Amino acid sequence: xxxxxxxxxxxxxxxxxxxxxxxxxxxxxxxxxxxxxxxxxxxxxxxxxxxxxxxxxxxxxxxxxxxxxxxxxxxxxxxxxxxxxxxxxxxxxxxxxxxxxxxxxxxxxxxxxxxxxxxxxxxxxxxxxxxxxxxxxxxxxxxxxxxxxxxxxxxxxxxxxxxxxxxxxxxxxxxxxxxxxxxxxxxxxxxxxxxxxxxxxxxxxxxxxxxxxxxxxxxxxxxxxxxxxxxxxxxxxxxxxxxxxxxxxxxxxxxxxxxxxx
Amino acid sequence: xxxxxxxxxxxxxxxxxxxxxxxxxxxxxxxxxxxxxxxxxxxxxxxxxxxxxxxxxxxxxxxxxxxxxxxxxxxxxxxxxxxxxxxxxxxxxxxxxxxxxxxxxxxxxxxxxxxxxxxxxxxxxxxxxxxxxxxxxxxxxxxxxxxxxxxxxxxxxxxxxxxxxxxxxxxxxxxxxxxxxxxxxxxxxxxxxxxxxxxxxxxxxxxxxxxxxxxxxxxxxxxxxxxxxxxxxxxxxxxxxxxxxxxxxxxxxxxxxxxxxxxxxxxxxxxxxxxxxxxxxxxxxxxxxxxxxxxxxxxxxxxxxxxxxxxxxxxxxxxxxxxxxxxxxxxxxxxxxxxxxxxxxxxxxxxxxxxxxxxxxxxxxxxxxxxxxxxxxxxxxxxx
Numbered sequence: 001x002x003x004x005x006x007x008x009x010x011x012x013x014x015x016x017x018x019x020x021x022x023x024x025x026x027x028x029x030x031x032x033x034x035x036x037x038x039x040x041x042x043x044x045x046x047x048x049x050x051x052x053x054x055x056x057x058x059x060x061x062x063x064x065x066x067x068x069x070x071x072x073x074x075x076x077x078x079x080x081x082x083x084x085x086x087x088x089x090x091x092x093x094x095x096x097x098x099x100x101x102x103x104x105x106x107x108x109x110x111x112x113x114x115x116x117x118x119x120x121x122x123x124x125x126x127x128x129x130x131x132x133x134x135x136x137x138x139x140x141x142x143x144x145x146x147x148x149x150x151x152x153x154x155x156x157x158x159x160x161x162x163x164x165x166x167x168x169x170x171x172x173x174x175x176x177x178x179x180x181x182x183x184x185x186x187x188x189x190x191x192x193x194x195x196x197x198x199x200x201x202x203x204x205x206x207x208x209x210x211x212x213x214x215x216x217x218x219x220x221x222x223x224x225x226x227x228x229x230x231x232x233x234x235x236x237x238x239x240x241x242x243x244x245x246x247x248x249x250x251x252x253x254x255x256x257x258x259x260x261x262x
Numbered sequence: 263x264x265x266x267x268x269x270x271x272x273x274x275x276x277x278x279x280x281x282x283x284x285x286x287x288x289x290x291x292x293x294x295x296x297x298x299x300x301x302x303x304x305x306x307x308x309x310x311x312x313x314x315x316x317x318x319x320x321x322x323x324x325x326x327x328x329x330x331x332x333x334x335x336x337x338x339x340x341x342x343x344x345x346x347x348x349x350x351x352x353x354x355x356x357x358x359x360x361x362x363x364x365x366x367x368x369x370x371x372x373x374x375x376x377x378x379x380x381x382x383x384x385x386x387x388x389x390x391x392x393x394x395x396x397x398x399x400x401x402x403x404x405x406x407x408x409x410x411x412x413x414x415x416x417x418x419x420x421x422x423x424x425x426x427x428x429x430x431x432x433x434x435x436x437x438x439x440x441x442x443x444x445x446x447x448x449x450x451x452x453x454x455x456x457x458x459x460x461x462x463x464x465x466x467x468x469x470x471x472x473x474x475x476x477x478x479x480x481x482x483x484x485x486x487x488x489x490x491x492x493x494x495x496x497x498x499x500x501x502x503x504x505x506x507x508x509x510x511x512x513x514x515x516x517x518x519x520x521x522x523x524x525x526x527x528x529x530x531x532x533x534x535x536x537x538x539x540x541x542x543x544x545x546x547x548x549x550x551x552x553x554x555x556x557x558x559x560x561x562x563x564x565x566x567x568x569x570x571x572x573x574x575x576x577x578x579x580x581x582x583x584x585x586x587x588x589x590x591x592x593x594x595x596x597x598x599x600x601x602x603x604x605x606x607x608x609x610x611x612x613x614x615x616x617x618x619x620x621x622x623x624x625x626x627x628x629x630x631x632x633x634x635x636x637x638x639x640x641x642x643x644x645x646x
Contacts (some may be wrong), residue, residue: 058527082531103520107528110533
């Protein structure tokens, strides 16, 4: 074992995002280490999704700093943050409905695809090889989540059930082998059984991908309890509490703000 | 089994191409309004019956499956039409015009069918190509094949000026920018005396490698109207453009264009440089429109600001809408309908813009996906 403490993969210092008079994120600071699964909880409007949007560059931070893998990523554009190795899913599915499952997963694979005119327009045998390799790779990934779905790779998303779409969205986020995966309420709208299965799948992916780090926004407390090694509770954009699930859930502030127990 | 379906497929593809060409030949050779209306009724009834019974569906499926054969079939059919109508100036001119309109609409198809960049100034870019050709034709010794290319390049360059505001706006605002540009272009050529002002400019015939396009085409004992030259060149350019568009779409580039059209935010989150892809589609699209405009100017031999008005741009848009946004085959079919119908039906002639405008409204209301809706993305002839 190394004696020096490991460098955090992600560290946020006083991250702030203001919308007019509203502080959606208020001096949010924390550190995340490689391989962790961090749960992010808090009532609706407490700034969880805003945090994801600031982190992925969709919103500009009003103040504070983010460092990822030793690189300052505050104010980078979404494209640069994706290339740095952060990938996400959305609270409301943002898949491309007319495109097939395969195409949607390939959207997530953007920076590993070859966009040069040579293979795309002229040497089509090259494109065919790339296509076959990518097809195999994405089918293998989807198989972890849903073997039946992996047989339907060429079907358009429009005909796929919502729960299955969420699995595809996670595959889209995973195909580029990110170092940090942001999951925004993956279990929303799912039954308890489906949620349990999805969590099993995520843990399985984590096992296979080894060092994958995950931040999970989730309302379903059983999921947080089972999957996360640590969690943070937000309220009005501020960090209320941080620690293992048991201690966070027991915190009086959290119980009041979130669980509605006074 | 594989073999049999393959040969049936090629047969179906060629059969459909022949059927299309025959219908077109009949349409072009009938002179009276009553005859045309009868033919339209027959086609309409046939299409309706085929749609209801689904009897032609396997044929169409095969034609799509064997796109290359279909394309070659259509190419040969056009050559056959050139032979059939060899001394009919007007019919050949119409065929040439339709082919060039399809070429221009393929450009629009790349722009808003693939990348989702609106362009309501199609006629203006067509005009940029035409005026560039006219000016180079009058004032330089540039070989005419290069002049056609220069028409495309000029159109693409002027389009890139428009990109600055276009990339910063979305939806209605972007549409308005292109409309404003269209009006601006027309006024610009109208007040600019060196470009002929409202009277316009004349062009000499096209010459490529000693092939004089305005002379009668003579191959052995066959003589044909000089328009046959232009039709053949238009077919060649259109085939190239079609191949380019098809390949582009069935590639990672096509996927990128689809992704940014469908969801810019998701695309940005997955690393797509939105501006880069929009620039590519808009530039390439305007290039095609410009080339079409340049060749059209040579074919007509004359240019005037009135040919490049907003209603003309709307016509191009209505073709893409009618055909089916995102389906180049649909665009080709719609171009035939929209361009030929008013030419052959004298009653419609005066009311053509009325027809186009109502067409846009009716399609958007009742069949927003167009005559031939967008197909599921494919990478090669067969699904990936």
